[in-house]
Structures are given as structure tokens and as C-alpha cells.
Amino acid sequence: MKLLYVCDEDEKELSRQDAPGACPRCGGKVEAVDCSHKWKFCFVPVCNMVKRRYVCTLCSKRLVILYS
Template sequence: MRLLYVCEEEEKELSRRDAPGACPRCGGKVAAVDYSHKWRLCFVPVCNIVKRRYKCTLCSKRLEFLYS
């Protein structure tokens, strides 16, 4: 007997907004982008996660915040 499964991950951009601050690398504007991740197993939705990422609009570098 063989077990065959199909796993699929889909990423979709939901919205994009201006965020305060500037990129430390090039000094460009920062954008807050909301993404939706959907994971499917055999065409059945398993998980739906919404995340926010911060990116520079000029150099497209992904920015991370470090909390102290």
C-alpha cells in the first residue's frame, strides 16, 4: 500500500501600508505588508495564518524589529 499526499502552500498579499521610520540600509520608506498563508493537505484547508512583514520600498529588504 502506498501513501500519497499532496501538500500545498499558498501565500497572498492582503494589504500594504506605509509604516513610520526609514530603512537603516538605504534610508528609503518602510511599508507594512499583511500576508495570508494557507496550507492544504489533499485539497483540504489545514491552516490559515495572517502575518505582518515590514519591507523597504527601495531596496526590498525585509526589516525586523529587535525588542530590548
């Protein structure tokens, strides 16, 4: 008996926008990137999520916002 586990994740960039602030590492400009994530299990769509990420344009570091 064989068990075949097929799972796939697709990531697609939707848009880029300028964000306020500067990178703490290099002082470069920050961009907000909206990404769509689609998870599939055996070619059946399971989940579709849209996330916003912040990225520095100079050093390409992914920035994390900490809420206090």
C-alpha cells in the first residue's frame, strides 16, 4: 500500500506600494508588497490568503512590524 501526499503552494505578487519609514539596517526606502498564497491538496484548492509584506528596496531585507 502506497500513500501519495501531494501538496502545492503557489505565491503570486499582486501589487507594490511605497510605505512610510526607512529600513533600520541600511536606511533604504520601504515597500509594501501584497502577495496571494494558494494552497492545493491533490490539485484541489484548499486555501487562498492575501498577505502584506514589507521589504527594503536597497538590501532586499524582509521587515517585520512589531506591535506594542
